[in-house]
Amino acid sequence: MVVPNLCAASFAVLRQIEPIIMLEQLGNTLFDTALRMVAKDRCANATYPGLSREDSQQKAMTDFFMNYNLIIRLAPILPSLLLGRLSDRGWRRAPIVVPLIGYLLSRLVLLLVVIFSLPLTFMFGAAVLYGLSGGFSAFWSGVMTLVSLRTTATHRSKVMMRVELLYGLAGLVGSLVSGHLFQLYSSSLGNGTILLIVSTLLHLLCLIVSVVLLQVKEVCQEEPDENYHLLTSSSSSSSSSSSPSSNSPVAEAPARINLVNLVLLFTAAFLYDFAVGGAIEILGSFVLKSPLSWSATQVGYGNAAGCVIFLTSFIGVIVFRRCVSEFTMILIGMLSFASGIYVMIFVKTTSVFYIARLLNLFALIPMPTIRSLLSQQVPASSCGITLTSLQLTLKFAGLVYIPAYTKIYQRTLEWLPGFVFLLSSIITVLGMIPISIAGCRTAQKQRCERIQGD
Template identity: 25%
Template sequence: MKGLFLIEPLVAFYAFANFLVYPLVPQYVYRRLWQELTNSTYPVSDNTSRCDPSNTSSHEEVQKAASLFSLYTELFSMIPSLAVTFILVAYSDQRGRKITIILPLIGSLFYALSFLAVSFFELNLYLLIVASFVSALFGGSGTFLGGCFSYIADLCEDGQQKTLRMAGVDMVIGLLSGVASLSTGYFLRAAGFNWPFFTSALFLCFNLLYAVFVLEETLQRPLDGSLRRTAMHQLAYGVYQLFAGASRRRQVLLILLLLLFGSFSFANMGGLSMITLYELNQPLCWNEILIGYGSALSMTVFLTSFVGVTVFSRCGVPNLVIILIGILSVMAGMTLVAFAKTTLMMFLVRLPMLLSIMPFPVLRSMMSKIVSKTEQGALFACLACLDSVNSSVAISVFSSLYAATVTWYPGFCFLLSAGLCVIPLALLVSVGLLGVDESKEAEVLIPEEEVLAGDDDPLLT
C-alpha cells in the first residue's frame, strides 16, 4: 500500500491525546497533595469549603508543594529529552524524518499508561517523575514537532507555502488541543481521571500505527559508505555546517533569529505554565469545568494566530511586523493575568493573547528559508533542542518563583513573563536593522554551492 505524505492528521491526534492529559496532570497532582497535606478529601462538587478564608494556609502549602513537584518533574526530564531531541532531529537528515516522529509517540504512550496505572492503583505520586524521565528518553514534544516541521520543510519549495503550512500545523495543534481541553472538565467530572488517561493512550496507539504503516518517508537516501557515520558524528557535522559553512551575514542572522525564538519561547512558556495553579488558588478557586473552558479558550490562540499569519501574509505585511504583534500580544495578556481576580476577568485576559503564537511559525519559516535543503534537519534539531531547553528551564524557574511568591503576590510570575518580552523585542530591532525581512536578501544568504547541492537531494515532493 502506498503511503501518504500527510503529517497534519498525525499532529492532530497527537495534540488531542496529549492535551486530554496535560490539563489533568496539575489537577491530579494538586488533589493528591491536598489529600496528603491536609488529611482531608478534596472537595469536588462544591468549592466553597476549599475557598473558605480559613483554608488560606492549606492553599499556600499545597500550592508550594504542587509547584515544586512540577519543578522536579522538569529537572528530571530535561536532560534526556534535550539530548535525544538534538541527536534525533539532526540525525534525520541522513536516515529520514519518521524516527523523530515514532519514538516520541512511544514515549508519550508510556507516560499516559504510567499515569493511568498511578491513578487506577493509587500508587506513589512521585512515580510520575520516574515515568516522565523514562518518557523523555524517547524524546518529547520538541522532538516530535521538530521532526514534523522538518518533514514539511522537505515537501515545500515555496517560502510562503512553507510559512502557511507551518502555521497550519500550529493551527491544527490549537484546534484539537482546544477540543481536548474543553472536554477534560466534563470527562473528569463524569468518569474520574482513569478514563481520560485510557482514552489518550488509545489515540496515541492509533497515531503510532499511522506513523509506522501509513506515513511515507520524505528522505530516501542510500546508506553508502559516506553516510555510515556514527550518530554523534553526523550530528556534529550537520550543526557545524549550519553555522560554519555559511557566510558571516547568515551566521549573525541565524544566531539572532535563534535567540529571538528562544527568548520569546521562554517568556511565553514560563507564564503559561503557572496559569492552572493560579486558577486553582484563591480567590479564583476554579473547578475542573472552568479549568477546561479556560484551557480550551487558551488553545484558540493557535487558530486565531493561524488566521492572523494567513491574512497578514496575504496583505504583504512584513514578517518582522507580524512577530512584533505576537510579542505585544503576550506582553498585554500576561500583564492582565497578573491582576485578574475574578472568573470573568480571567476569561477576558485571553483576548489580548489571540495572536500570541504568530511569531513561532514565522520565525521557523524565516530560518528555514536561509539554509539549504541538506541543513533542514540540523536547523530544526537546534530549534527543537532550544524549544525543549526553554520549556524545561522556564517551567523550572517559574515553578520556583511561584512557590516563593505565592504567599505575598501570586501574579508576580506573569508580570515577570511580560517583562522578559523586552528581550525578544530588542532582538527584533537588531534583526530589523540587519534588513532580514526582504525576501531577495534571504535568498542571497544561502551560498551558491549549497543551492546547487540541495537541488540534487532526492526529496519526494
C-alpha cells in the same frame, strides 16, 4: 465510482502528517488535564510550616511540576540530537515514531497510578521514559522538517502556521471534553480513569498511523539548496515578485550567510519561550487557587481558550503576511502576549481571565515564523538538525525558567501571586529588541541590494 474515490482521498489524507498531529494533541490535552487534577488531589493534604493549607497545596503542586517538567526537558537533549541526525540521514520518520512510543508509555504510567493508587512520584519515571524517547523537541522538529521538505520557501511560514492551527484545533476539542471525561468514573476506579484510557488509546492509534501510513514527501524547491538564506526569504514571503529565480544574480553561497541575524533570531526565540513557558508553567496552578478555584471542567475550558489562540494566530498570519514583513509579524505576536499576560496580574474573576487570554490572540505567531526563517536559511540536508537545535535552545530556556518561576511564585504567593506574569511581560518586551535589530539589518541590506541592482 464515488466510493472508491472517497476511500482513495481518505487514504491519501491519512498518509499526511496532519492526522498524526491532531491525534497526538487530542490525546495530549486529555492527559494534561488528568495530570493537573490528579496532582491537585494528591497534594490536597500537604502541609508546610508557616503556610496556610491552600498555599501548602500550591507549593506541593508547583514543586511536583517543577521536578517533572525539568526531567522532560533535560532527558530528551541527547536523544533528540540523535533523532535529528537520523532524520538528516534519511530516516525522516524516526523523530516522529520514537517520541510517540514515549508518549504512549508515559500515559500508561499515569493510568496505572490512578487505577492502583500509586504514589505520584511514579510520574518522574514516566517523565524519564518520555524524555529518553526524544520528547516533544524531537517530535515537533520531525514534524516541522517534513512540513519544510514538502513546501516551497515562499509559502512555508503560512503552511507552518496552518499546522499550528490544526494542532490548536485538536487541543481545543480535547480541552473542551477533558473536564467532562474526568468527571466520569466507575466506583472501583475513580476519577480520571476513563479520561486516561481515551488518551492512551488515542496515542496508540497515533503511533500505528505513523508507523503504517505516514508518507515522507519532498517537493522540488523554488531555489537550489545553496540559495537558502535569511534575508531574501524574509522578503519573498511578503511579495511574490521578490522571490529569486533559479538564475537570479542574488544567489548567495552558504559562507556568506549573515550569522548575526541568526544569533538574533535564536536569542529572540529563547527570550520569548522563556517568557511564555514561565507564565504557562505557573498559570495551571494559579487558576486552581482562590479566588478562581477552578474545577476540572473549568480547567478544560481554560485550556480551550488557550487553544483558540492557534486559530486567531493563523488568521493573523494570513492577513499580516500580505502587508508586513515576517519580522513585523513576530513583533505583533510578542506585543499581543506581553499585553495579555500583563492583564493576568490583576485576574480575580474568571471573566477577567478570559479577557486577558483574548489579548493573547496573536501570541503564537512568533515561534512558527522564526522556524520558517531558520528552515529557509539551510539546505534540506541540514533542516532536521537546525530545527532540532532550535528546540534544544528552547529546552535550555525551560531548564532555567521552570525553577526560577516556581520559586518566585512560591515566594510571592502572599503579597502578589501574579508577579510572575509581570516578569513575563517584561522579558517579552526585551525579546522584541533582537527581532527589531534583525529586521532593521534586513531592510538595510535589501536597500543596498536594490541600489547595486539599479
